[in-house]
Amino acid sequence: MNRPQLIKLAESWFEKQDWKPFAFQKQTWKAYLQGKNGLLNAPTGSGKTYALWIPVVLEYIKNNPDYKTKHRQGLKAIWITPLRALSVEIEQAAGRFAEEMGTQLTVGIRTGDTSQKDRAAQKKKMPDLLITTPESLHLLLSSKDYDKTFENLNAIIVDEWHELLGTKRGVQVELGLSRLKTISKNLKIWGISATIGNLQEAREVLLGPGSGSYQNSELIRANLNKKIIVRSIIPEKMEKFPWRGHLGLHLIDEVVPIIRNSKTTLIFTNTRSQCELWFQKLMHKYPEFAGEVAMHHGSINKETRLWVEQAIRNESLKAVVCTSSLDLGVDFAPVETIIQIGGPKGVARFIQRAGRSGHQPGKESVIYFLPTHAIELIEASALQKAVKKTVVEDRIPYLLSFDVLVQYLTSLAVSNGFFPKDIYPEIKSTFCFQGITDEQWKWILNFITKGSQSLQAYDEYKKVEIEENGLFKVNDRGVAMRHRLQIGTIVSDAMLSVKYISGGYIGTIEEWFISKLSPGDAFTFAGKNLELARIKGMQVLVRASKKKNSKVPSWMGGRMGFSAQMSELLRAEMYEARESANSGGGKSRELFALQPIFERQQRESIIPGKDEFLIETFKTREGYHAIFYPFEGRFVHEALSSLLAYRISLLSPISFTLAFNDYGFELLSNQKIDMQQVLDNDLFSPKFLMDDLNNSLNATEMARRKFRDIAVIAGMVFTGFPNKLIKSKHLQANSQLLFSVFRDYEPENLLFLQAFRETFEHQLEEGRLRLALERISNQNIIWKACEKPTPFSFPIITDRLREKLSSEKLEDRIRRMLIQWEK
Known part of the structure; x- marks a missing residue:
């Protein structure tokens, strides 16, 4: 069958469903059947699965004319998804098309939820299409003779690529693809991405910069104007103090x-x-x-x-x-x-x-x-x-994630072993490791075989052996088993199972929340009111509770900050709010509804304009407040508040309590800040930013916390067996010990340095912080000495109080404050 005949087959199937294929779907079928790689940009719910699964089936039909009577078994395509929840959807859509076209193609799922029985069956006979996650793909790469499993692979489709890009799971995918390109000579790689700002870069990261895959690729956009x-x-009723x-x-x-x-x-x-x-x-x-x-x-x-x-x-x-x-x-x-x-x-x-x-x-x-x-x-x-x-965010890819590289090389050593001269060019062909030097590569090889310079005396870090022919191989079964248990880059706090004493599993909860509770305490979880009976191993045993006051669990991942694009949009809207407040008319329903707040803000202070940076100071019973409004998001404000507090303390000794939200930050002190001195000394300068951040934020402490994750990913710290996980505090202690050893005896250790790099690049968003300081330096700084808190300052003050008070006490306290300030 030629290409137009194949595409006609798909169109006929669409007709039977009373559907009509979109232009982007037909464009993708054609590009795929021409042997191209690519990235498909299409919104959720637009038929992305059929855009990429259909050409895989059509190619199979083309290569197997007697496909209805004979079937060539073996893995032909892999569909990588970041979420296990999506795999059932894809399985149903893919299975339906394959079956109705009369093929005997099979579809299987392999994720963390796949049973031992199903995995064993897959080992004997792989499905034609395997739906999996980045972690499960690496588990396959760590199994013996994985090259035979993948040798007839024709396609890899990476779904929701925008979610993986800019994470270490994305780096895992890059490394996995670099290996599979070598094993499977006819491999086509396609990504599917929804909303993302840097689409061209997303394609480059997926396919490898300058690679043959990238040269022979297309970026297809679905121009569907989704309303x-x-x-x-x-x-x-609009509260004047929100x-x-x-x-x-x-x-x-x-x-x-x-x-x-x-x-x-x-x-x-x-x-x-x-x-x-x-x-x-x-x-x-x-x-x-x-x-x-x-x-x-x-x-x-x-x-x-x-x-x-x-x-x-x-x-x-x-x-x-x-x-x-x-x-x-x-x-x-x-x-x-x-x-x-x-x-x-x-x-x-x-x-x-x-x-x-x-x-x-x-x-x-x-x-x-x-x-x-x-x-x-x-x-x-x-x-x-x-x-x-359609203004959307860029996703910033990771560079030189050495912890993921150490894990990946150990996976290869656990399976068939590897020769460095074969693997190095593959690794260098990825976006993440395009800048790796020969020295860094030698250091990584040294690390997996000898455990780096300062750990050479300890056998547990010598995981990979070098055999006589130069093959790097893990021969210790215990090392191999522990490594397979720990493949992955998602490092969260230890999760404990929540179960009723009488039996019945409810879900999982983070150790750090449960560690704050005592037996008898009530908490709300999975929509149920529960009482903690006791903690037994990795299980939280509970009973139903009728207590009125219960705590609501919070999760470490619950802190989110504005993206750079969102901050920019918010500032533009603030400037418009000022214009509409001054002209007395609202540009939008929302701004019109906020008129009472804007009027009150104007009365007590100002709404900053495009070229203005607002600082408010006032005194309450708590002390002297200074509030700054960069409108840059909480992560930038967290760093900026520490930086400014440090720089002010250099002028005169003073200590602060810090608070911040997405709009601004507060410095609270029991002594008055000389604000004129702050303005005269150009404390918002981006000069000496890295040094001052290091001193102000205790960047070493932040890097120490970041290093825990790096140590787990790189396999320096073992997290435990499935039903016997190691407690978070022990993991922290083990990784802190390693951190201290590297700091004192091996400061050039690549994993130690990576902890600082990631702290500045990803946690403190140092690039965004520098841009914010440059912007503030060019603005007209307006300092308003206010009589009392303003509507803009109120959310920041109450966020700080929330940390100390229960919700009932906080409501009472705020009611009293409002009565006092509304006068």
Whole structure:
């Protein structure tokens, strides 16, 4: 069959379904059948699976004319997905097309959820299409004779590439692809990406810069103008001093009519703890929703999550309160409406979530924005413009992630072993390691065989042996088993299983939260009120509780900050707010609704304009407050507040309490800050930034924490066996010991240096911080000595109080403060 005949086959199948293929789907089929690699940029719910699975089947038909009667077994294509939840969707779509075309192609899944029995069956007979995760792909590369498994592989499709890019899982994919390109001579590599700013770079990272794969590739964009309607839920009474204390719960009555008027609604929260609170409040206030509203987040057990996903598909649920666990790819056609609780912190995430509704080609998406405090309405106004212009974030790829490289080389040594001269060019062909030097490569080889200079005396770090013929190989079965258990780059706090004393598994929870509880304490989890009975090994044993006061778990991953693009949009909206406040008219519904707050802000201080940087100072019973408003997101403000506090203390000895949110930061002291001295000494200068950051933030302490993850990924610290994990505090102690050894005896150790590099590049976003300082240096700095706190400062002050007070005490305290300041 020639190419037009093959494409006609696919078109006929589409006709039978009463569908019509999109131009981007046909373009992808054609490019694939021409033997090209590429990146497909298409929105969620537009038929991406069929765009790339169909040509894989068509090529098989072309190469096997008697495909209906004979079948050549063996792995032909791999579909890599970042989320296990997506694999069932892909399996169903792929299996349906393969079967209805009359082929005997089989589809299988291999993820962390795959049973031992299924894995054993796959070992004997691989499916034709394997749906897997980056971690499971590396597990396959660590098995004996993996080259035979992959030798007839024709295609690798990396789904949701925008989610993997800019993470170490993305680096894992790059390394895995570099190996498979050598083994499988006819390999075609395709990525699928939704919203992302740096698409050209995303393609380069996936295919390898300057490689043959990159030269013979296409970037295909699906120009489907998906209409997204953003509606803000605006409170009837606008508080003049906004604060985040309610987490949006005071608007719960506004949400219920939306749920009732929609077939199915997804209510997105930013954190798991917020998810738990919203579910509890809905059930408490509207008991008639029992059985019609469910909850979904990554720590709830797999059975419950799958049940919820299926219940959305078959329309037996009215609403689901969820987190980013439902952000990606899962196809829920019945979902009509999305509600976003609080600012999503990034445009891409907001568009992605909006796309979960009307999740079919040609349908419009409706997303409601519910502010957790009034000033978030500025974000809603900014997001509406971003959606119209499709302004989305870049994903910044990792460079020289030596911990992932150490893990990967050990995987190869565990399986067939490797010759450095063969593997080095492959590694250098990846985007992440294009800049690796011969010295660094020698250091890495030395590290896996001898355990680096300062660890040479310890046998446990000599994992890989060099055989007589120069083959690097792991021969110790214990080393191999421990390594396979630890393949992956997601390092979280130790997770404990939550179970009823009477039996029954509920989900997993982070050790650091449980370690703060005592037996008898009540906490809310998976929508249930539970009481801690005892902790036994890695299990948290609980019973149902009727106590009124219960703690809501918070997860370490719950802190999110504005993206650079979101910060820019917010600043532009602030400047517009100033114009509309001055002219007396609102440009958008949101800005118009915020008029009372803007008027109060103007009365006490100012709304900063485009060329202005605002500093407010005032005194309360707590002490002397100085509030700064860069509007750069909480991560930049965290670094900036420490930097400024340090630089002020160099002028005169003074100590501060720091607080920050996405809009600004506060320095609180028991003595008055000489603000004129601050302005005269140019303390916002980007000069000596790295040195001052090192001194101000205790960057060594931050790097020490970052090093724990690096030590785990590189296999220097063993996390334990599945049912006998090592406690976080022991992991921390082991990695801190190594950190101290490297600091004192081997400061040029590449993994030690990587901890500092990642701290500055990824945690402190040093590049963004430098740009922010340059911008502030060129602005007109306006210092307002205020009589009392302003509406803009209030959310920052209350965020600091939240750390110390329970929610009931915080509400009382804030009520008293408001009465005093409203006078």
